Amino acid sequence: MYGFDHGVWMLGGWIVMLALWLLPFVLLFVSIKVFFERFKAGTDKSALEILELAYASGKIGREEFLRKRDDLQARSSGDLP
Structure with a gap:
């Protein structure tokens, strides 16, 4: 037992x-x-995607979008310091 x-x-x-x-x-x-x-x-969104969403929702205008987009693309290509 x-x-x-x-x-x-x-x-x-x-x-x-x-x-x-x-x-x-x-x-x-x-x-x-x-x-x-x-x-x-x-x-997970990139800065450019966030910018595009802000433009699409109307938070920023076309001129501001184009200026910021060009700035982001220049930074990614290494043109700006």
């Missing part, structure tokens, strides 16, 4: 204990990763 009481741990109970200890850490890691991926998803 004594053997049946502790026999479960000898037959794989250590796997259950390992899972119980690792599961919270794995869940924490996955939740942090998902949170930061969602947070980063909104910041």
Whole structure:
């Protein structure tokens, strides 16, 4: 009878204990990763895309859009210091 009481741990109970200890850490890691991926998803736009959205929504005029677009393109090509 004594053997049946502790026999479960000898037959794989250590796997259950390992899972119980690792599961919270794995869940924490996955939740942090998902949170930061969602947070980063909104910041993938380039400056030119943001400028185009501002122009399309009417926040800036055509002349300002063209001036800023030319400035951004000059910076990306290395013409400006």
